[in-house]
Amino acid sequence: xxxxxxxxxxxxxxxxxxxxxxxxxxxxxxxxxxxxxxxxxxxxxxxxxxxxxxxxxxxxxxxxxxxxxxxxxxxxxxxxxxxxxxxxxxxxxxxxxxxxxxxxxxxxxxxxxxxxxxxxxxxxxxxxxxxxxxxxxxxxxxxxxxxxxxxxxxxxxxxxxxxxxxxxxxxxxxxxxxxxxxxxxxxxxxxxxxxxxxxxxxxxxxxxxxxxxx
Numbered sequence: 001x002x003x004x005x006x007x008x009x010x011x012x013x014x015x016x017x018x019x020x021x022x023x024x025x026x027x028x029x030x031x032x033x034x035x036x037x038x039x040x041x042x043x044x045x046x047x048x049x050x051x052x053x054x055x056x057x058x059x060x061x062x063x064x065x066x067x068x069x070x071x072x073x074x075x076x077x078x079x080x081x082x083x084x085x086x087x088x089x090x091x092x093x094x095x096x097x098x099x100x101x102x103x104x105x106x107x108x109x110x111x112x113x114x115x116x117x118x119x120x121x122x123x124x125x126x127x128x129x130x131x132x133x134x135x136x137x138x139x140x141x142x143x144x145x146x147x148x149x150x151x152x153x154x155x156x157x158x159x160x161x162x163x164x165x166x167x168x169x170x171x172x173x174x175x176x177x178x179x180x181x182x183x184x185x186x187x188x189x190x191x192x193x194x195x196x197x198x199x200x201x202x203x204x205x206x207x208x209x210x211x212x213x214x
Contacts, residue, residue, distance in 0.1 A: 044070060064198065067198055075191045086181060099163075100167065110160065
């Protein structure tokens with residue numbers, strides 16, 4: 001049991017400190033998001049300048065095209081955000097599931113050790129230990145071992161419980177990301193509807209009397 005305990009503890013430590021919070025697959029998405037956001041900011045700045053210029057048919061058409069392009073970029077940006085969140089949610093789910101199993105096994109083993117240690121200390125009196133020990137020095141060592149074992153087991157159990165609390169926080173983080181993904185999905189539908197409306201505006205603009213003049 002001790003070998004299994006140390007193996008599980010090592011596995012837990014490795015998973016907590018060596019495994020990245022999220023797989024590297026999200027790094028590429030983060031870079032794409034940054035590039036997309038830079039494009040949007042640049043285009044929005046250009047649109048701001050265009051709005052301050054003299055109103056002509058050409059400038060109005062360019063403004064409509066620019067607004068449409070911004071909406072397209074925002075749709076692409078939102079798609080990337082949703083994909084990134086979904087990957088993070090999936091990776092969090094995998095980590096939580098694995099650690100939960102490891103923590104449960106460790107808790108069960110440690111609890112059994114604590115129970116066995118207390119049973120031993122309660123059923124075997126100091127007098128019994130004295131009779132079975134080869135001298136007073138050995139008796140002191142055996143009593144010290146029991147105390148150290150009890151303290152160690154309790155300490156490790158408290159550490160495991162603290163780790164469980166930390167992973168409960170990760171579960172809450174998962175729920176937060178799921179909520180954020182749902183909101184982004186609604187934003188995406190708004191942008192798509194906005195794009196349809198902008199295309200209609202452009203079509204109506206081309207069909208306006210001003211544009212139909214020879």
